[in-house]
Amino acid sequence: MLLQKAARFFSTDIGIDLGTANCLVFVKGQGIVLSEPSYVAIKNGEPIAVGEEAKRMAARTPIGLTVERPMKIGVIADIRITELMLRSFIQKAKTKVVARRRLIKPRILVAVPTGITEVERRAVMDCAEKAGAREIRLIDEPMAAAVGVGLPVAEPTGSMIVDIGGGTTEVAVISLSGIVESKSVPVGGDTMDKAIVEHMKRLYNLAIGERTAEEIKIAVGSAYLDEKSEEMTTEVRGRDLITGLPKTITVSSKEIHNALDSSVTEILLAVHSTLEKCPPELASDLIRHGITLAGGGALLRGLARRISEVTGLFARVAEDPLLAVAKGTGDILNYLDNMESDPY
Template sequence: MFSFRSRRRSFGAPDIAIDLGTANIIVAERGAGTIFNQPSICCFETGVSTNLVAAGSEARAMIGRVSGPFRIARPLRGGVLSDMAAARELIRFATRRAGGAWRVRRARALVGVPNDATQAERRALTTAVHDAGLGHVQLLPEPLMAAIGAGLDVDAPRGRMVIDCGAGTTEVVVISLGAICLSSTARIGGDTLDEALLEHLVRRHRFQIGRPGAEQLKLELARLGAADEARDRAVTIKGLSLAAGLPETLSIAADELLHVCEKHLQAIVGIVIAALEHTPPELSRDILDDGILLTGGGAMTGLLSRRITEATGLEARIAAAPLDCVAHGLAQAL
């Protein structure tokens, strides 16, 4: 059974907690709270040696605007560590402001990890954290941390279903007695929807926008989709017309793009239904009474919670501050 006390006995009280997500990295320090919360993006200058030029929000502003020796890098793709150098430098950049008494030694760190991460993926993440200058590393399952951060009593003998909707992965878990009883993960998330929107615009309208534009479009569609009467409205997009080869403004019916979103949402709903089918009866009774909790950036729009409720008949509610649930859970473990 998961126990904070037994963990502390195993390697002492941790100093910092790191939620390294596909979209954002959040760092909390014991006694100081959150000290860093920015996008998980780096900009490097390549040449004789590779130098970090910018990270976080500053690097995000450079997406689509760099050339020559500069390159934009994201440490994670689909929830999996894909760029060790970017992960190392981003973690080093994000923890540079921390300054507790542990500075006389290498800090002990708690780091969130997808529940289904392979041993190879866990070793790679641990190596990146060590290379960033930190000491002992303990990996904790992100869905369990999200549940704790959302205020659930995970130690209770009661089934709780939590859906952690990240940029790279969506994890569906059932928790009881401080442990994950059932887990299902798909490598789909907010980034997958961004890519679907980008592909649709190119295929149907020969129109191209960048990833930041796709993210803004996704948020606008979520706002319109939440109000059914707004589906008849049009959305205005600025980008590059591939037919004319010129910058243009394109107006598209919101309903057309919401259909792209619906395909993405239905894939997640399918994972939830499959998890419910494999949930033991007693835990199912608890979930029927308590409903389903959604955390992560993908939960913020409200579209997913509505689709889950329509498909399952269960109440699907969004956690307060869903983006920060994993980080809050890790911070409580400090």
């Protein structure tokens, strides 16, 4: 007991958003100290680069070097590499923390998608433990996102959060500190990037990598188009599948909008089906409070407007949507001691 108390006194708590696309680390008392892509470069079975540096190497690797994304669709696809990545991020976070000693055996709160299996939860716990945690708690990602964007989650009123990440879109209605209705679909930034890769192949016989596709999405992608929308273009470099030679072509925002439409439609359907299951009192709260979008996918041009048009509800993008989950884990850390009974 005394030892436990001493350990608590000498170490600090950290919150982690272990995402498919990005991993963020929040240190209690300091805020978000690290935000890096969830990538690991491996050579001879050993990690040689992690995060930003590894992402830059992706699809440009010589023989014997691979770049892995150990998280897929919000869950751990490769336990060993996730553990390596997590360990490295916690290590990096330590170098940015004032009282380094306090991060020796931290308590860690990790945000995980709703509806993951017991085995998947166990895998996250194992990874965090092996990466150096003294104690691990898990929190539902949409709850963390809702807290992070400042929704009144503890009030007896309904709030809707839509977190569009790289691997999944999580929709949840929250009231009185609990999730009342939720839906998680395997659609997000990655499916959009894949749709752009396919589009370029089908229409132009042009092979491009997923990183290039992501750049196109961010440059000209959109979820809403009307006659007033400004037509944008961007240059795309890839390999001609017929000649085998490098080629540059110009694509328009309209065709990229069309390529993204099936992903966007699936997000709209997830929002719609959650609203459909919502009890009437909460539905009427949502008319007043609207829908809040978080996650990197929330930055897709016109997505809030499209959701608003389809649902008839007000929809807004949270401030700093990419930081929402990490900020939320940071707030929830303050309640860690009595989390079993009431997480928030």
